[in-house]
Amino acid sequence: MIDTHCHLDLYPKPGTVIAEADKRGMFVIAVTTTPKAFLGNMRMIEGRKRIRVAVGLHPELVAERHREVEDVCQLMAKTKYVGEIGIDGSPPHKSSIKLQTEVFSRFLTRASELGGKILSIHSRGAAALVLDEIERNGHGTPPILHWFSGTKQQVERAAKLGCWFSVGPAMLRSRKGRELLASMPRHRLLTETDGPFATDVDRPLMPWDVCMALPAIAEVWETTPANVDQIVSANFRKLINATEQGGAAAKLIGNC
Numbered sequence: 111m112i113d114t115h116c117h118l119d120l121y122p123k124p125g126t127v128i129a130e131a132d133k134r135g136m137f138v139i140a141v142t143t144t145p146k147a148f149l150g151n152m153r154m155i156e157g158r159k160r161i162r163v164a165v166g167l168h169p170e171l172v173a174e175r176h177r178e179v180e181d182v183c184q185l186m187a188k189t190k191y192v193g194e195i196g197i198d199g200s201p202p203h204k205s206s207i208k209l210q211t212e213v214f215s216r217f218l219t220r221a222s223e224l225g226g227k228i229l230s231i232h233s234r235g236a237a238a239l240v241l242d243e244i245e246r247n248g249h250g251t252p253p254i255l256h257w258f259s260g261t262k263q264q265v266e267r268a269a270k271l272g273c274w275f276s277v278g279p280a281m282l283r284s285r286k287g288r289e290l291l292a293s294m295p296r297h298r299l300l301t302e303t304d305g306p307f308a309t310d311v312d313r314p315l316m317p318w319d320v321c322m323a324l325p326a327i328a329e330v331w332e333t334t335p336a337n338v339d340q341i342v343s344a345n346f347r348k349l350i351n352a353t354e355q356g357g358a359a360a361k362l363i364g365n366c
């Protein structure tokens with residue numbers, strides 16, 4: 111069971127969620143929205159091996175917090191995981207798109223220089239721009255496109271650029287989400303919740319709710335949820351092993 115994009119620190123009681131996710135043997139990438147939050151999250155997880163903290167600066171915050179860009183770049187040396195980063199082209203954030211693109215480009219370049227990083231990337235309303243930047247500056251860093259909402263053609267372009275995709279229960283509720291899933295390469299598919307932002311009707315998705323995505327993926331792939339679970343776990347191990355020597359991922363992941 112793997113949640114590659116969860117905002118653990120934004121639940122009302124993060125400590126309880128962390129303890130429960132750990133008890134269930136889940137692997138969680140706790141994305142953060144500011145460098146300060148990264149440091150707070152590192153303290154919160156208290157060395158739990160299966161919960162990893164990513165450093166990031168959410169694209170929606172770039173306009174007001176771009177002074178923190180270099181802090182993120184420095185902290186990248188302390189973690190394998192980078193996120194949430196990316197570009198948001200939706201109406202409230204369109205005005206800062208040039209700045210967002212420069213910042214995203216800086217993060218990609220820095221991650222490339224350091225090497226061995228795994229990136230969780232936001233691309234709402236900006237899929238083409240995000241892919242342009244990955245093509246220019248994303249060398250050697252496997253980017254995971256989280257909750258991708260571009261076109262099928264963009265999925266194909268992303269796959270050619272070496273991108274991975276993380277999908278969750280909220281994305282797969284929509285027909286468009288399921289259609290995009292169908293065009294994503296199975297060997298580069300991962301699961302996420304984007305909790306607590308993403309919800310199941312009226313409650314925030316919890317990290318272990320990634321299990322709710324398995325039947326939806328199984329339907330599109332015409333296989334069983336258990337098989338999907340195995341494929342996703344194998345994919346994640348492959349991703350870790352590709353970015354690391356030694357390949358310690360295998361025993362970290364429990365099943366749904």
Ligand code: MN
Pocket residue numbers: 115117141194304307
């Ligand atoms: Mn998110």
